[in-house]
Amino acid sequence: MIKSYINVDIILIILLSVHTIYCQDDPLTKLESTIISHGGQVLRITDSQYHAAAILHNRVIQTWPNMLIRPATFDDVSLALSTLSSLNIPIRIMGGRHSYGGYCSHQGIVTDSVLLKGLKIDLQSETVTMEAGVLWNDIYKVLNGSEHIIVGGLCPAVGVVGFTVGGGYNAMYSRSYGYASDNVLNFKMALYNGTIVTASSTINPDLYWALRGGGGGNFGFVLEMTQKIHRINQTNLPNGQYLFLNLTWVNTDIRKALNNWFTFIKEVVDFDTRISFNTIVVITNSGNFLTIWCSFNGPEVEFNSIFDSWLSKDPKPNPYNVVHYAQIDIARELAVPFPVPKREHVLSAMAINITDAMLDVILEFKPNSTHQIDAWTDFVYLHNANKDKNTAFAFPNISFDIAPGVSWLDADFDPLALDMAQTMERKLIDAAASTHSIPGAYLNYIDPYLPNWEKMYYRNNWERLREINTKYDPTWYFRFPQGIPPYFSESNISNINNNNIIVMAILIIILIIQTFYLNQ
Template sequence: MAHRKSPARIAKAARVAQFHALAASAADAAGGAGETSDTAIALESLAHLEHMLVGRVVLPSSPDYDQARQESNPAFQSFPKIIVYCAVENDVLECLAVARKYKVPVAVRCGGHSTAGYSVNNGMVIDLSDIQGVVLDPPNQRVHVRPGTDFDHFNGAMNHTGWHVPTGACGSVCVGGFVQGGGYGYTSRRYGIQSDLVESLRVALADGTIVTASETENPLLYWSMRGGTGGNFGVLLQVTYTMVPLDTVWAWSIGWDMSQAANVLTMMQQRYMQSGAPDALGYMMNLGYYGGQPVAMVQGMFCGTREAGLQAIAPLMEIPSAQLLVDKTGTYPDMNIWLEDHPYSLPDNLPDGIAESKASGYISRPLTTADWQSIIDYFKTSPNQWSLAYLEPYGGAINRYPIEASAFIHRRVDADLVVDVFWRNPAERAQTEAWLAGFMQLVQPFLNGHVYQNYPDASLQDFENAYWGPAYPTLQQAKRAYDPTNFFKFQQSIRLPREE
């Protein structure tokens, strides 16, 4: 039969030729024929890498470099020497081999949503966004998911199947990073943190071997990668989850006058977090600005009937000024999308390309109504109308999961308190981050000192304790066992025991 080169291979051949040409130019600049510069050798290696890949290489000279290097948050500006869009597992192994040979630091990126900018570095970025896919196995109640699969695709593949795995609210976040940091969503109080449902992980180690991590195979790696965060032990290639049956959910939202916000928060902490509310009730409590005015609004899902959901939120509806703003039943994927815009989106009217700074901490002791009022009063002093403070309530299945069973230690808490600020220029950054620091100083007495590792903060002085607490020594044992040369290393990576 006729043999015709595919358009993709034609484009690849052109890129390889370009790298060869750059290498030749570098050799000429180093002294002409007979001499070869380190740059020329490296470029020839990149030409070989490009040839071997199904994916593609992006260099600083590539026309799409500025777009490729950018994280989702423009607050972070890094300039990698090479970005590789991997398309298959072997592409990852080829990248690791080149990085080992030239001792290039590696960052692993799926969706580029690291809140500390760790998805990109100034060395090599191994981008997994093209390694995506979802395969359901209903007879065995399993689903196999590739790391570059974002939640829009993950949820979409599960939609109308009657099966479910908890995911986050942001559709562009990918599985690979999310699950390694735990993974919180609307249904986590019912079914657990996403990593609690992981049956096994397929991982490429620094030495180029691929292993399976589960309760029976490489159990230390399995324990560590469920909460130990990405970029520490290897490159995640696939996750297998245990699915749970879930046909429909009831989506709901309530709004109140700001004068009632402290009463709302007091009731929520007393009756809707570690105790009181049914596990089936999941939600986020928001303080934000809408139409230029501060607002107090909760939105969530109930894993059950509308009638049971209404009964669960009845005490909240009895607080003066309460209005039921969302009252809709559908599949989890459909309701997850619906809640992005209903009753309204926060932050309101956020400009394109704006940068974000974030801080968070876990609340684990009761606050008085006066305590909550002090937080609300401070929130009203926001320097702009994009600031957002919200609670992600724990309890239920999250808190029942054995704390020693994974590296995700945040189990005996009421809620994660998260504050986001947004800015467009250095002056606004200084102003909003000073306000954010004041907010966290105000709430510090109410927090337990730990931080959700999926919201990393580069400014943390004792990040080891903040993210992992008593789990950290075991994570170091896993580091020594699976990455003994400390190949995977970044500002807040897990350190080898001998580096302590």
């Protein structure tokens, strides 16, 4: 009997030794230790930093990853991709965490760019080079006090990469300087196998074209990009300031106020790209209001002669002031907190114009007071904003992004609130159908419930984008529900790690042997 137990001990020692060897050689263990040794982080749900790191802007679509990998160097991003793709372990790429569809996260492994914070601004060449973990507020703080602005997000907590590769419009600056995607000079990107490539107008120009407006999580992990910055028109104003107005109409004839605005746009603003707007309409059972944020990239002496034809009409806005704001001030004025305090669903309809039938739908979009569901419609005016037509951004002829939204507190009301928003969007698209006024939707407001999303986001660029993804991501490693699939994908991505199978098999054998001898 003693001899038998000695034999069992020997077997156990051998098996445990094999187990230890496999653990030491486990690529995931090596990856984790390498990333940590280079100043990165690996977070799991038991770590104190995990919840703050994993929570998304949109509380309605929240998943909790098994692991957050936060590389601190480009080489470690490359190592993570080559390791995980070779093991057929799927990932998602996380940047600013503002993804409306929640596609930057899933229940597996997430590679988070938050520690890649390199930022270099060159005022002489008027460029900024920024790494993937930079947020727009990081750049606004550095540019504050200069006469330059960058085409970035109105919400300062938005990540620079996700915003830009989705097209990246800014309601206050894009009419003067284009979309963010128009202004990118080059990208540095890690492919699925860890290879790091550059994309510009002369190097990998097909990838450069695709990333400017067709990115949104496709093709690879953007590590860094260089973008143009712009000196504002009226440079004798201190600190890169714009003229900024916050106009409101409360409990008045909103249709008439909007039609006055549309007339001003058609007669004046379409021809003057110094003027930009972001507009919100809220209709309730007890009242309504219209808010229009306006920026003017020109001298104040011209303001009255340009704007009086609009602002002198009835119904007049509430009293307002014309203020001088730098980019950081406008971002602070219009920012949405991260994460949003309420549950939220925001949609998009890219519109060539707004017809009376579409306006009827917008003015009928009301909150559900019984369930405390708020409703609003946002208009972003984008006529002549797309400056570079040779990008993958699919809407060069757009004048408005119409963004219906709802917000609420109680998770039990999720189905009702989502149905409210989706119903409104369908009605809006149906109302526009006869005039073809809505050809698609904005990629950065990506909607997981949107039918025919391939054409709604990418229009005629869909086939070309698939060809490019076949070249750079042939196994469709960077996969998510509304990602661009390559042709003839041979992906066999699985959550199973072969080494883990071996380790589990060893442990099972140990348990079987122990059970057998203990029962003798």
